[in-house]
Amino acid sequence: YRVAVRDLRAHYGLPRLNNRHPCAMTICALGKCGGRELGFASDIELMLIYAGNGRTTGPRVITTAEFFDRLVSEINNVIDARREGIFELDLRLRPYGKAGSLGVSLDAFRRYFAPGGDAWPYERQALVKLRPIAGDVKLGQQIIKLRDEFIYNDDPFDIAAMRAMRERQIRHHVTAGTVNAKLSPGGLVDIEYLVQGLQISYGHRYPNLRVTNTSEALTALAAVGVLTQQDYVHLSEALSFLQNLINALRMVRGNTKDLTVPPIDSEEFVYLARRMRYEAGHQVQLNYDLTNHTTRVQEINARILN
Template identity: 65%
Template sequence: KIEIDNEASERYTVLRIDALDTIGFLYEFTNALALNGIYIARVMIDSVGNRVRDTLYVTDARGQKITDPDKQRQLRAAAVLVKHFTHLLPRSPNPEAALLHFRNFMGQLFMRPDWPDELATLERPEVLEALARLLGVSDFLWEDFLRMQYDNLFPVVRDVDALAHPKTKETWRRELEAALRAAPDIEAKREALNTFKDREMFRVDMRHILGYITEFGQFSSELTDLAEVVVEAAYRLCDEELRAQYGEPRLEDGSPAGLSVCALGKCGGRELGYASDIELMFIFAGNGETTGPRVITTAEYYERLVHMFLQTIRARREGIFEIDLQLRPYGRMGSMAVSLEAFRRYFGPDGPAWAYERQALVKLRPIAGDPELGRQIEALRDQFVYSGEPFDVKAMRAMRERQIRHFVTGGTFNAKFSPGGLVDLEYLVQGLQITHGHRHPDLRRTNTREAMEALAKAGILSPGEYERLREAHIFLRRLINALRMVRGNARDLTVPPMDSEEFAFLARRLGYGDDLTRLHQDLTRHTTYVRELNARLLR
């Protein structure tokens, strides 16, 4: 019950609020009043059982009573919103953080000219509960997504029901094409592309945080579909811009010289998660010249295209949808765009590629550009990776030792790089794929989960080994996603100490509630098994 009384006091408007007692209400409500330019002269609090009766003596910024009907409506709306939100705080994974971020949310809400009208939907319990959960996930999520994407947050949270339904790849493609058509010039198109990317990434993240994505792998699948749509559109955008200046790139015999954009790593495996980068390789059919008006070599054309592509897709934060080309031949020292012949020479049996570079090709998958060229590249990949030669376990062990020295701090556990972590699991699966993929073509999968299933069907993993490895994979992927969500740092995957507040929050985020011991036991059980199976099967 909210009562606004301008008769009881000569100088002040008296605001009486009678409601259930909730943590943080008065603090947040007084902050909301200050944001609306309302001065509080006196506060009286009277508690009866589980109810509280707050009486506030207030004026506007000029020291006058609040008599304007619109201002009174804002007072009532702010009180209702804050009261409902604080009532739902216990459902947030981190109520303290949610309360802090809610204050910032209110500040931005009040800057909207029509905010009282928008509260009709915000006051719905399911909307406020979603808001409490979102704002209490992590400081990173607030700073880098919710606060910075406030214009995206409000309509997404307001229409919570729409989040229950995923968007298809074709839907995303149509929406992005429409946004690009509406943009008047190249810079506006780039802006439209990045706005679309950030908004739709935000939507997928919200679907996951709010529990609308329940199947393991679905979150990664949606993020990967979105990444492919954005990469494909960015490639076309750059190609159209360059063709207007240089014409069509051709081979020396005059035939068209296509290009294939190939994904590797997590994108290649359709395993993207929170704060994942996008590993790509740009491979073109061969050298020649463009058709003009300005004539340059085909190699130069595609080199310029990749440079333009890197300028087109903007990462909001390091490691989040950041384009990574380091798996190309010779890494940072090599050309941005790689000819098919250069790819063949570098990764072929007699080429200079290191064993770990050939191993990385297990994940190679064409996602944009010339489909026929993509099929040729896949054939070369199978020829080089699945040659019948056994996996080079010695080279892999040496690589793992370097990774542990470089990425793992003594006395800590890194969910990705420590022994028994995700890298050991993935290298085990890839090693078995490489060793047996020549005789079993069905093992040539870029997705780790699908590869494990194929290994089990081929009898290379026993049913028991497959089941335990699958469980470990799900656990480690969920753990890494949770760590990245909490910290916002794609590279800091060290599990916090068990006796820390951060570990307790991690446990809640992973669905363990307050059972920290069970999370620690599961971590030990899964990583011990991965380490033992890796040592037993890769010798």
């Protein structure tokens, strides 16, 4: 970040608002990075938000929009993350995704994510994980305040939209007859979506639910009585198991994409069990634990969301 800013300032000077005040910016993390849940080869999902419109001070003058678009590109180039490997930058959660500007003005953020804006329900849900990690502290506080207004309000959570998203994920990314540790019914995403839905539903009443980490959110949901102690224990155990399973799958395969659990009679399954610290010859226990956790997650989801 500092390297990219230094290089851009040498060419274009300092970005300033139309009132000549310095144009602040904040880098926000989302997803696993926002939740402080990065695992092996997780994507780093980021959104750069700047204060508003203006121009740079020169020697070459460009708009603040151009400056911060170029800053995001420079950060991406400096990091130069591998496309297949550890910690790939993902900038698609910005307004309008790949069709939108790399840098996002505060006003554009406000218009897009506000109730009645163009954001899809799943995009607003993703803001649960938003966390400022670099840049101007005051602007970061403004962004968090806006985020809270957009998602932690009295509006009912759109369960139908969440279910539709899960059905699309399963239909497009899960092969029939296989188990995907992340996307299959009872997988990691079912836990994350359930927790985020409960946070959005009750966060206006209980501010301590407005946390970005899934495990911390589970603890907070149990503390205020939204989750029973038994459901809290089962979901927490399943969360830890599935996170470890996904890390192990990525290590065994050396890539981030294929999270399908191998057949129990395969050599790869033996390696997977070993990576998860199951004793030699006890890989059947891994299959039992996977079935047990995913079945419980499905049961809890069906009971709470219905």
